[in-house]
Amino acid sequence: MATPVTLIPGDGIGPSIAQATTRILAAAGAAIEWDTQVAGMAGVARYGDPIPDSTLDSIKRTKLALKGPLETPVGEGYRSINVALRKTFDLYANVRPAYSIIPGGRYRDLDIVLIRENTEGLYVGVEHYIRVGDDPRAAAESVAIITRTGSERIVRYAFEYAARHGRKKVTLVHKANILKFSQGLFLDTGRMVARDYAGSIALEERIVDAMAMNLVLHPERFDVIVTTNLFGDILSDQISGLVGGLGLAPGANIGVNGAIFEAVHGTAPDIAGKGIANPGALVLAACMLLEHIGDVERAKRIRGALEQTIRDGTTVTRDLGGQASTEEFTDAVIAKLGAG
Numbered sequence: 001m002a003t004p005v006t007l008i009p010g011d012g013i014g015p016s017i018a019q020a021t022t023r024i025l026a027a028a029g030a031a032i033e034w035d036t037q038v039a040g041m042a043g044v045a046r047y048g049d050p051i052p053d054s055t056l057d058s059i060k061r062t063k064l065a066l067k068g069p070l071e072t073p074v075g076e077g078y079r080s081i082n083v084a085l086r087k088t089f090d091l092y093a094n095v096r097p098a099y100s101i102i103p104g105g106r107y108r109d110l111d112i113v114l115i116r117e118n119t120e121g122l123y124v125g126v127e128h129y130i131r132v133g134d135d136p137r138a139a140a141e142s143v144a145i146i147t148r149t150g151s152e153r154i155v156r157y158a159f160e161y162a163a164r165h166g167r168k169k170v171t172l173v174h175k176a177n178i179l180k181f182s183q184g185l186f187l188d189t190g191r192m193v194a195r196d197y198a199g200s201i202a203l204e205e206r207i208v209d210a211m212a213m214n215l216v217l218h219p220e221r222f223d224v225i226v227t228t229n230l231f232g233d234i235l236s237d238q239i240s241g242l243v244g245g246l247g248l249a250p251g252a253n254i255g256v257n258g259a260i261f262e263a264v265h266g267t268a269p270d271i272a273g274k275g276i277a278n279p280g281a282l283v284l285a286a287c288m289l290l291e292h293i294g295d296v297e298r299a300k301r302i303r304g305a306l307e308q309t310i311r312d313g314t315t316v317t318r319d320l321g322g323q324a325s326t327e328e329f330t331d332a333v334i335a336k337l338g339a340g
């Protein structure tokens, strides 16, 4: 039985990397029935909405989506794509793996997965200005909201992820030494959840500033990392940088009502339409999707073919130092699949 998955090819280079990705999955024999939908500028062009109801309805039905990069239309009157997706599907966990693929990088043998709380903290949008005298914007106040329920589900997700993927340690990153209430609640709740995994998965605690330094000095010491929204936003890009940037960075947004997998990079307007985009990040996102639905062996095989193609270095796209087109790179990955 094929698994129905919503496919949002996206804008800019999106359609070409989405086509490359679906070709690779088909060649690997993945049983997926794609339901192609639009969002971003393609959504505005067809329905006047960057996140049309028909696209949301498709994800409500499939509960799974693979999403290419989207261009957010500038100007008022359009709803935010990310807010609509996060709210509709309660996407509370942002999962960002970073592992060494590109040969000759600064760090070898990295295999880190950062799990960021996606719905709370300083990003809840509770902000206001404070008038002092005749200055209406003399001060600004932003409120960070952390709940026990939100903390528990993200830390539990991190431990469950570790258990499912045979990982041994979860590093909880916080700033409870200063923000004793909000960060303190996150840390205390995390410690409580960790007790359920004692003996199989270790809990390590790190203060965020020390963590930033440790990630540069000894990144190989980290396994699964879990943290609150703002810290996760910053540290997830940091770990992508450790393994060579956003070009090969996939991400997943996991929710109560659905899971959305994507490439972290944008629409790359400078190279859109030239047939030279690297589909690697979206292919890795599709591998995360396959793992999510239990097709672990196929994900491993596709990832292996992609890694081998990149390490060979003869048929890679320009951003990876080669001359190959998107199509030639895709063909090379498919050829390696056959050999594997």
Ligand code: NAD
Binding pocket: 013, 017, 068, 069, 070, 071, 072, 247, 262, 263, 264, 265, 266, 267, 268, 269, 270, 271, 276, 277, 278, 279, 280, 281, 319
């Ligand atoms: P970008 O990631 O699109 O591009 C940055 C640089 O990386 C460019 O030089 C681009 O050519 C290169 N690049 C990115 N992906 C590549 C790939 N797969 N292969 C080869 N080269 C690649 O970032 P930007 O220029 O800041 O943003 C462009 C647009 O994308 C904006 O409209 C932004 O809002 C949008 N965006 C969308 C998402 C998303 O939907 N997930 C994320 C980031 C940016």
